[in-house]
Amino acid sequence: xxxxxxxxxxxxxxxxxxxxxxxxxxxxxxxxxxxxxxxxxxxxxxxxxxxxxxxxxxxxxxxxxxxxxxxxxxxxxxxxxxxxxxxxxxxxxxxxxxxxxxxxxxxxxxxxxxxxxxxxxxxxxxxxxxxxxxxxxxxxxxxxxxxxxxxxxxxxxxxxxxxxxxxxxxxxxxxxxxxxxxxxxxxxxxxxxxxxxxxxxxxxxxxxxxxxxxxxxxxxxxxxxxxxxxxxxxxxxxxxxxxxxxxxxxxxxxxxxxxxxxxxxxxxxxxxxxxxxxxxxxxxxxxxxxxxxxxxxxxxxxxxxxxxxxxxxxxxxxxxxxxxxxxxxxxxxxxxxxx
Amino acid sequence: xxxxxxxxxxxxxxxxxxxxxxxxxxxxxxxxxxxxxxxxxxxxxxxxxxxxxxxxxxxxxxxxxxxxxxxxxxxxxxxxxxxxxxxxxxxxxxxxxxxxxxxxxxxxxxxxxxxxxxxxxxxxxxxxxxxxxxxxxxxxxxxxxxxxxxxxxxxxxxxx
Numbered sequence: 493x494x495x496x497x498x499x500x501x502x503x504x505x506x507x508x509x510x511x512x513x514x515x516x517x518x519x520x521x522x523x524x525x526x527x528x529x530x531x532x533x534x535x536x537x538x539x540x541x542x543x544x545x546x547x548x549x550x551x552x553x554x555x556x557x558x559x560x561x562x563x564x565x566x567x568x569x570x571x572x573x574x575x576x577x578x579x580x581x582x583x584x585x586x587x588x589x590x591x592x593x594x595x596x597x598x599x600x601x602x603x604x605x606x607x608x609x610x611x612x613x614x615x616x617x618x619x620x621x622x623x624x625x626x627x628x629x630x631x632x633x634x635x636x637x638x639x640x641x642x643x644x645x646x647x648x649x650x651x652x653x654x655x656x657x658x659x660x661x662x663x664x665x666x667x668x669x670x671x672x673x674x675x676x677x678x679x680x681x682x683x684x685x686x687x688x689x690x691x692x693x694x695x696x697x698x699x700x701x702x703x704x705x706x707x708x709x710x711x712x713x714x715x716x717x718x719x720x721x722x723x724x725x726x727x728x729x730x731x732x733x734x735x736x737x738x739x740x741x742x743x744x745x746x747x748x749x750x751x752x753x754x755x756x757x758x759x760x761x762x763x764x765x766x767x768x769x770x771x772x773x774x775x776x777x778x779x780x781x782x783x784x785x786x787x788x789x790x791x792x793x794x795x796x797x798x799x800x801x802x803x804x805x806x807x808x809x810x811x812x813x814x815x816x817x818x819x820x821x822x823x824x825x826x827x828x829x830x831x
Numbered sequence: 832x833x834x835x836x837x838x839x840x841x842x843x844x845x846x847x848x849x850x851x852x853x854x855x856x857x858x859x860x861x862x863x864x865x866x867x868x869x870x871x872x873x874x875x876x877x878x879x880x881x882x883x884x885x886x887x888x889x890x891x892x893x894x895x896x897x898x899x900x901x902x903x904x905x906x907x908x909x910x911x912x913x914x915x916x917x918x919x920x921x922x923x924x925x926x927x928x929x930x931x932x933x934x935x936x937x938x939x940x941x942x943x944x945x946x947x948x949x950x951x952x953x954x955x956x957x958x959x960x961x962x963x964x965x966x967x968x969x970x971x972x973x974x975x976x977x978x979x980x981x982x983x984x985x986x987x988x989x990x991x
Contacts, residue, residue, distance in 0.1 A: 699961065700938060706964035709841075713968055727944035730967065734951045737974040744981040745880040748857075749872055751988045752879075 841965065843972040844890060849980045852886035881906060883977060891973040898966045901954025 707726060711717040714733045717726050860882055864875075885906050888899035945963055949955030952970050955963055 702961045703938075703941065703964065706961055706968070710964060710968050710971075713971055724940050724944060727941070727948070730971075731944065731947050731951065734948070734967070734971060734974070737971065737978060738951070740978045741883055741974065741981065742876075742880055744978065744985055745883055746876050747985045748879050748981065748988075749875040751985065752875065 841969045841972060843969065843976055844892075846976060846980060849887065849890045849973075849976050850983075852890040853883060853977070853980055853984075856882040856886040881909075883981065887973055887977040890977075891969070896966065896969055897958060897962070898952055898954045898970050905953065 704723070707723065710730055711726060714730050716733075717729050720726055720729055857879070860878055884902055888902040888906075891899050893903075894900050941960065945960045948963060948967060949958070952963065952967050955966065958966060
């Protein structure tokens with residue numbers, strides 16, 4: 493039975509000479525046929541999926557035409573099935589969607605594919621070309637929203653809005669169901685029970701998740717954030733940390749201002765330092781070899797005398813007027829940066 | 832710090848880069864004010880602090896970050912230098928601030944804290960909350976790097 497369907501499909505779909513009307517009629521025929529098939533063979537859904545996926549991979553027309561019976565199929569299946577369609581190409585501005593009923597009811601049903609990943613990106617598809625697909629009784633309420641194309645879809649979604657609002661009641665009633673997973677490229681979010689599925693709240697939810705993801709990242713950076721839970725506490729900690737760092741900078745600059753006269757004595761040091769650092773940038777390896785690594789927070793006294801000869805040899809510096817002060821200063825400051 | 836999150840790129844250059852920029856700016860300061868040093872200590876502190884921030888912004892990536900751009904612009908404005916930024920930033924700011932007005936209604940807890948953060952992080956006024964978080968992360972990393980550099984310098988100087 494299925495093979496017959498397949499061949500019929502392939503024949504008709506592959507002939508691109510069909511006019512649109514003929515194709516629509518064909519689609520309706522297919523739906524009627526599939527309705528019979530659906531209840532008979534829920535086990536063979538696997539094959540159907542493969543078939544339709546194969547079809548869908550050919551081109552967009554095939555996709556569109558094959559999608560509608562597919563949607564029908566998906567909605568008609570038992571609790572374990574939710575089928576959507578995911579073409580691999582990215583430029584899917586036309587959303588395939590909630591299969592809408594005939595012109596009478598503007599209610600759309602959203603067919604969504606669920607991926608049981610932890611990702612929370614979603615894609616909303618709307619089928620523009622086939623409004624004739626009949627709705628089914630039990631509709632799953634999962635929605636895909638493309639986060640990147642949020643603004644686009646929000647514009648296109650305006651037309652969807654009234655449709656979606658109408659079905660939001662039904663969506664609130666349905667519960668979560670398990671679904672089979674197809675291997676698709678994108679990730680979907682499932683609307684939870686009791687939550688609205690209109691566009692704005694979903695977009696907002698996506699935005700909030702983005703923000704919380706970034707806050708988690710911040711939590712790793714800021715030390716001591718793990719103990720506090722909740723967004724408010726964490727944000728307070730982060731703000732506190734930033735203020736601390738800024739205060740530290742100010743404090744250290746004050747210290748440097750105090751110590752400044754010592755720096756000012758060694759004016760020739762400037763060119764030396766620059767020479768040193770250009771060397772560092774150019775050939776890090778050679779200098780690292782000469783100078784031993786020091787820990788970041790060096791508390792102990794530096795053994796300058798041992799290191800001085802190394803330093804001077806590795807750098808071509810103006811040797812004129814190498815005062816001991818400037819030399820040691822130079823060494824300490826340079827040594828401090830190798831950790 | 833390995834960032835496990837591939838979406839946000841908050842890589843910060845090595846310590847040497849920061850050190851180089853900071854020392855260069857310090858030496859510039861010194862050449863500007865010769866040894867007679869007519870300044871009072873407060874002015875010197877302020878100049879050093881400003882030099883620290885500017886060098887940090889340059890080391891952290893010049894124009895590639897919003898906060899560094901805003902910082903450099905602020906510093907240039909203080910000195911009445913000409914700001915060499917493209918006009919594009921202005922238009923973007925306008926659009927973002929209007930977007931922010933609408934998004935300010937969402938999650939008032941977060942937004943209130945974000946407001947405080949905006950005052951702290953340079954250039955935060957024109958950013959959305961999610962972008963603000965990214966910038967804060969990078970800013971924190973750079974600040975801590977700069978603090979380390981300055982600490983090492985001070986230690987080196989004070990030990991001698």
